Amino acid sequence: MDTLVSDPRGPFFGALAHGFACGAHIPIHNAQAWNALVDPAAAGGEARESLRENWGITSPEEWREQADHLLAGENVGPETDHLLHLRRDLIGRNGRCDLPMWRDAISQWARWRGLDADLAKEFGRTAGMIIRYEARFRADGILPLNGIVNSVLGYDFGRAVNMARWGFGSSYCDYRTAESIVLRAGQLTRQYYVTWADYGAGYALGRVLRFDNEEYGHMYGSVLGPHRMLMFEQASPWRHIPFS
Known part of the structure; x- marks a missing residue:
């Protein structure tokens, strides 16, 4: 069950707290503290096993490589x-962008880039999927009326925060290294998003495009529940930590 937990010894304000808050979806879903690294003394073996099973990571070198991949989106x-x-370019030039306009622009862009026709069609299908997810997001309160998602890179940045948590818990890095990744992830989110709501929608879309396949099952619910807690619970870090 999704649970908002805070560590009284962890940060609640400032850049480090902001970085931890960017990765809060996963600890909320796992009923763990959003503002703390995983304690290697308490969960070292469990953290290593989780990284091995879910990410194929078995060494500090593999952990660092994956952390860097996430920070790079x-x-x-x-x-x-x-x-x-x-x-966004079409909306800026025309004041609107429906799915046919978007797919036509994708086809033109694909031809200009010399991309394979099948890949261009796949991008067109992805555009349709995005439109449908955004409609569901509006119905579920992840997006405001007429809101759209501006970037999905936040999904990687949020997971980079958790990769830092797990890396420290697995003794694959020291505290300073893990903290630097949390801080960098927070910096990156501010480059691509302007509010917590904007970031949360981008994180959610990145997750469901990667794993949900329009099933609206566990992968959708496991991001919707934490998002609602982060947006509306009075104790949520998103309610008291300024995004900017």
């Missing part, structure tokens, strides 16, 4: 952000 990949950028 290379796990979720840049392709969806390219599509979202095309849509």
